[in-house]
Amino acid sequence: MAKTLTKRKENYSQWYNDLVVKADLAETSAVRGAMVIKPYGFSIWEKIQATLDKMFKDTGHLNAYFPLFIPKSFFSKEASHVDGFAKECAVVTHYRLKNDEKTNKIVVDPEAKLEEELIVRPTSETIIWNTYKNWIQSYRDLPILVNQWANVVRWEMRTRLFLRTSEFLWQEGHTAHATKLEAIEETEKMINVYADFAENWMGIPVIRGYKSENERFAGALETYAIEALMQDGKALQAGTSHFLGQNFAKAFDVKFTDKEGKLNYVWATSWGVSTRLMGALVMAHSDDKGLVLPPKLAPIQVVIIPIYKGEDQLNQITEKVNLIKKKLEDKGITVKYDNRDTHKPGWKFAEYELKGIPVRIAIGPRDIENNTLEIARRDTLEKEIKSQDGIENYIENLLEDIQKNIFKKALKFREENTFKVDTYDEFKDIIENKGGFVLAHWDGTPETEQKIKEETKATIRVIPMDAKEEDGKCIYSGKPSKKRVIFAKAY
């Protein structure tokens, strides 16, 4: 069964979908907009989870678990929050099914109607701040540094595997602080954790910045985001960290007694990344042959394939492979030896290229004679013949090199596709014909951003944290501006 992909140039969107399905990452389900994450896809997600979880714990956070359901009334307590999420909520109204005697079909029991409807969490600020109210009395109870790994539901109308699904998996950090400064520091710390993870584990360069008012999280005073550029020139928001001020503390009446004995509202942050990162991982690096996985997140880092005729040759090869495998595993490298006789080497080569395994080793009778191996790297598709002696050190270095190279390649792509623009005509031309990040001056108003969005579909992705002060004029209104922001079309 050939598993050919649509080429990126022909139809990028179809290529993405083909790849996600054919590489066994995920597939659509019987439930509108919800996906099944298949074992191979989930094993990558487990690597992402484990790495991030360690980073969160290393920065002092603990995990906890809060209810899936949120009473409807909780939503109304923070005005902008309900505006942001009300339109895409799954609502539980009943708690029982029954057999309808007339039709002999299973129906919702009308007598089992809930007094207050429950919302399946689209995010957990409200239920968590209602809980924190009981946890916080004094400054001694602060800070609270808690994270939750959970599923959430947002009833999106247009869905795409990983990128936008009605249910997704994520983590949401929710912290409580005694001072504004401490909360802002936490917000920044976590966006930096996300950027570190994106760049050094996923191999995806990101821009850190603030969201404009239009793009801010519903209920936040400031949203920090990391933005990545995909191969089709569209931006992807890969993680956000929100400074929530005292909005949720006020909505749920969460106060603490400070050292001077005064009552104050608590300061809050929240931050999250989701299975969307899987989409970013696929789109940032992969090619027309399949996935390209950074070694640090690849569930299998090295695959070894025997090239043989007959059982004698296979036995000879297997003996050698077991030694090599052991040496690699002793270095902490994950190795799979695929000696199945149900598939030909060529089929296996294609399969592991599709699955993005960083390094492939092929070994045949001539290699046994010559004490050699054929090493192929997935990122560049280069092959070379190497001696078996010290191969474990060579592979170890090669994996590091691939990790770096993937990042470098993505960075180069981003640099080549980031444009400084000073006129609206030029802006429209690039957005429409080239794509990429466009650095332009903006007058700082939501109205201007909205008009540009309507006319070009581009939005402000971030106001970069490291943007240099520079006098300029808004490309749309001509009004004065102090720094450039990043525009792009986005996922």
Add this chain to the structure above:
Amino acid sequence: MAKTLTKRKENYSQWYNDLVVKADLAETSAVRGAMVIKPYGFSIWEKIQATLDKMFKDTGHLNAYFPLFIPKSFFSKEASHVDGFAKECAVVTHYRLKNDEKTNKIVVDPEAKLEEELIVRPTSETIIWNTYKNWIQSYRDLPILVNQWANVVRWEMRTRLFLRTSEFLWQEGHTAHATKLEAIEETEKMINVYADFAENWMGIPVIRGYKSENERFAGALETYAIEALMQDGKALQAGTSHFLGQNFAKAFDVKFTDKEGKLNYVWATSWGVSTRLMGALVMAHSDDKGLVLPPKLAPIQVVIIPIYKGEDQLNQITEKVNLIKKKLEDKGITVKYDNRDTHKPGWKFAEYELKGIPVRIAIGPRDIENNTLEIARRDTLEKEIKSQDGIENYIENLLEDIQKNIFKKALKFREENTFKVDTYDEFKDIIENKGGFVLAHWDGTPETEQKIKEETKATIRVIPMDAKEEDGKCIYSGKPSKKRVIFAKAY
């Protein structure tokens, strides 16, 4: 703030609830029957999860993720399954909220009614077998050995923290096999994994056995369970593994071509344990002073508390503690040094007894002089003075000893509370006045079990897998019986 618990003898049920809340394991939430798992409780659950996850992977299973929602029609496809779960389902009927202009309140938008209602999964057999249909064509696609860590919802009317909650966390394994024999082997393998985990990690002795027809999983041909005895003489079902036959394959039309080219229905198993294990852990070992945690699942295994006056003494102690801590950590032991000056040593002693930390080390100025430490073990509450030399080896052995001792104690308790009974009068007396496991003959009919349940509240917990053949008469009907089964009142 004193955190005294109700005594077990006074009110076991209140003691349990006090302990779960005061030891910071969990608390009730704003959503009926759903709990908040607090950071300390969740850190124990993470240990349980990590251990089981490794055991599942070591037995060849991979994780995946399936949708939270299940279309209502899926439930109707397996008749006994829908009977088992229909009465306790949370039902999603709408996908949007809106602002009601008349009342200015947030209401469910009547125009956003789903065509088909969605059930929040109480278990995932139906959605998973609907998915497996597309994964399985030939014997080459089998077996499928997949597990999922997830939240599930069962709308229980009477709830208790961890033991019975409307939402809980669990894992559910769902496997597909070419033959009946292989599926039965899998079912047994997994009940053995659970028993191994319960006994060697949780320190809880369990009886492996088959469920009677009345207590079987809705849709299973055979349910295997492990049953544990709690300190109040009630049984707790700690894990189940189901042989599902071809029921779900038939309901979802999942067939495969075997080696001879013939079409057959696929054989299935499912198996799960949940956050209920947390309740078992608390109830099996803890005492009137608080939790008693087995070292293998304790998030903190050793706590060190300095006894000092003034900063000079503290500095001297801290210097010594840092060395000891390092030595313990090098052995993989988790250590917390609590040098907070906001709490007195006595308060800390009580706090860590409440939290169940297996070993407490106290160190004061005289210990510095004498090169000693005071070691207290949580399980027996014994204290002793030991030399600081080689303390890391001593503690390492002590932790192993505590792990074993906890199990031994629980086993002794079970042995002392397991009764062979041959008359119904004796049976009723023990069930009503003593509690415990009662080994009695039963005629094998659901009717008899039902009557005994109605009259005594005791049910058949399991038909032990290792039960010896023995001629006897049913305690209720007097009809002939070939082996004894275990009766008890249960959680």
